[in-house]
Amino acid sequence: MIVYVRFNSDRPVEVEVEEGTSVLELKETVGRLQGVQPDQLRVIFAGRELCSDSTLQACDLPEQSTVHVVLPPAGSARRSELVLQRRLSRAVDSLTRLDLSSSRLPATSTGLAVILENENSHTQIEPKPHSTFYVFCKTLCKSVQPGKLRVRCRKCKQGTLTLSRGPSCWDDVLLPERIHGVCQSEACDGRMAEFYLKCAAHPTSDDDTSVALDLIMTNVRHVPCIACTDIVSPVLVAQCAERHVICLDCFHMYCVSRLNERQFIHDPAVGYSLPCAARCPDSLIKEVHHFRVLGEEQYERYQRYAVEECLLQMGGVLCPAPGCGAGLLLEDERRRVQCELRDGLGCGFVFCRECKEEYHEGKCRQQSTPAVGAMQGYMVDEDAALRARWEEASQHTIKETTRPCPKCRVPVEKNGGCMHMVCPCAHCKFEWCWLCRVEWNRDCMGNHWFA
Numbered sequence: 251m252i253v254y255v256r257f258n259s260d261r262p263v264e265v266e267v268e269e270g271t272s273v274l275e276l277k278e279t280v281g282r283l284q285g286v287q288p289d290q291l292r293v294i295f296a297g298r299e300l301c302s303d304s305t306l307q308a309c310d311l312p313e314q315s316t317v318h319v320v321l322p323p324a325g326s327a328r329r330s331e332l333v334l335q336r337r338l339s340r341a342v343d344s345l346t347r348l349d350l351s352s353s354r355l356p357a358t359s360t361g362l363a364v365i366l367e368n369e370n371s372h373t374q375i376e377p378k379p380h381s382t383f384y385v386f387c388k389t390l391c392k393s394v395q396p397g398k399l400r401v402r403c404r405k406c407k408q409g410t411l412t413l414s415r416g417p418s419c420w421d422d423v424l425l426p427e428r429i430h431g432v433c434q435s436e437a438c439d440g441r442m443a444e445f446y447l448k449c450a451a452h453p454t455s456d457d458d459t460s461v462a463l464d465l466i467m468t469n470v471r472h473v474p475c476i477a478c479t480d481i482v483s484p485v486l487v488a489q490c491a492e493r494h495v496i497c498l499d500c501f502h503m504y505c506v507s508r509l510n511e512r513q514f515i516h517d518p519a520v521g522y523s524l525p526c527a528a529r530c531p532d533s534l535i536k537e538v539h540h541f542r543v544l545g546e547e548q549y550e551r552y553q554r555y556a557v558e559e560c561l562l563q564m565g566g567v568l569c570p571a572p573g574c575g576a577g578l579l580l581e582d583e584r585r586r587v588q589c590e591l592r593d594g595l596g597c598g599f600v601f602c603r604e605c606k607e608e609y610h611e612g613k614c615r616q617q618s619t620p621a622v623g624a625m626q627g628y629m630v631d632e633d634a635a636l637r638a639r640w641e642e643a644s645q646h647t648i649k650e651t652t653r654p655c656p657k658c659r660v661p662v663e664k665n666g667g668c669m670h671m672v673c674p675c676a677h678c679k680f681e682w683c684w685l686c687r688v689e690w691n692r693d694c695m696g697n698h699w700f701a
Contacts, residue, residue: 253306254316257284259408259435262316267306274302280319294318294434296345297401297413297443312398314453318410320434345399349382350420382467384484385460386542387449394484394498394543397447397460399423403433405440413443420464461539465489466498474637475500476527476630486540490530492639501527502543509544509552516563522556528635570606571599656682656689669698
């Protein structure tokens with residue numbers, strides 16, 4: 251496999267290694283190239299310092315990844331600080347296996363996202379190790395693709411920063427100044443982490459970053475689509491209270507139908523957006539890059555309509571002449587409007603501001619009223635909406651695989667065949683029977699220890 255190595259933030263050097271190569275062997279290779287003793291080097295990837303006895307494969311290094319190899323900065327105080335940071339960074343979970351699919355609440359929540367579990371939560375349900383990041387790749391793929399989460403020093407923009415802790419929710423990733431660390435570059439004293447995403451479908455350069463499509467995720471809970479009811483992956487999980495699930499094909503159809511009807515909503519804070527397909531309140535999609543699923547041609551139309559809607563919200567008008575559509579901002583409320591020819595724009599058409607017909611004196615002719623119920627073009631079945639709830643699937647799994655501790659009521663997962671349960675909470679440690687749900691006793695031990 252090919253690994254790109256940056257030594258002390260120099261230009262990356264291509265190094266060919268085996269997947270089973272250890273981090274120590276990589277240090278020895280770099281040490282020979284740079285004339286440095288291997289035991290002096292530190293290897294940093296995705297916010298963590300890699301242990302010498304680990305293999306590159308075990309460290310989740312995909313093909314053509316960029317790793318940073320640094321020398322510890324001079325100065326005893328700086329070195330002691332880095333020793334502490336080394337211990338902290340080794341406890342950071344790999345960014346390549348991070349699961350934030352449960353860290354979303356409705357769009358009315360504070361910030362872009364918050365973690366569902368609070369500090370007192372002791373649930374034993376652990377997310378399965380897999381990537382749930384998706385981006386729209388604008389360079390090569392021109393489509394929605396799996397993404398890879400990376401981190402760098404906010405000050406020097408180098409990937410030599412080791413994290414004090416890993417992100418636990420989307421706020422940690424999307425909002426600045428949430429997570430601290432220590433930059434290992436000799437000339438930098440940066441302390442702030444900056445997360446970014448890249449397309450995982452092909453090798454990427456340092457500046458080839460993509461916008462996080464944080465509502466699109468792997469369908470690990472096997473929730474049916476709210477529209478077609480199929481169970482597919484990936485899916486878009488709306489930020490409504492019910493967290494309705496819709497597959498990307500149906501989301502594309504939903505967006506196109508709303509675009510054709512000009513039923514997108516212009517929100518001053520969000521932009522030109524859509525709510526959940528079930529029309530749930532307070533569910534506008536905040537990151538409008540999700541509408542990239544429309545495709546290049548339709549997305550350009552979406553952008554044009556967004557500009558036009560913004561102009562109308564500002565009190566402007568659009569020229570009604572066929573083939574024109576120029577936006578006009580008027581200084582007064584006069585009825586007579588001329589689309590002036592200026593800098594190659596405009597057509598010279600003179601029209602009535604009220605009826606948008608060719609200008610005339612007197613009252614406007616009565617206009618036909620738009621048909622009521624234009625929003626009926628994309629309907630969602632109520633039963634399908636009940637089944638297509640992301641959190642409902644999670645709650646069902648918890649009910650099936652966990653039971654509350656009879657003493658402190660914390661949900662405990664049964665792992666294996668033994669009915670003898672011990673509460674994992676440090677302040678409880680109550681021993682009880684999975685079947686009887688009472689304190690573990692001789693009857694339980696004799697009758698159904700392994701029932």
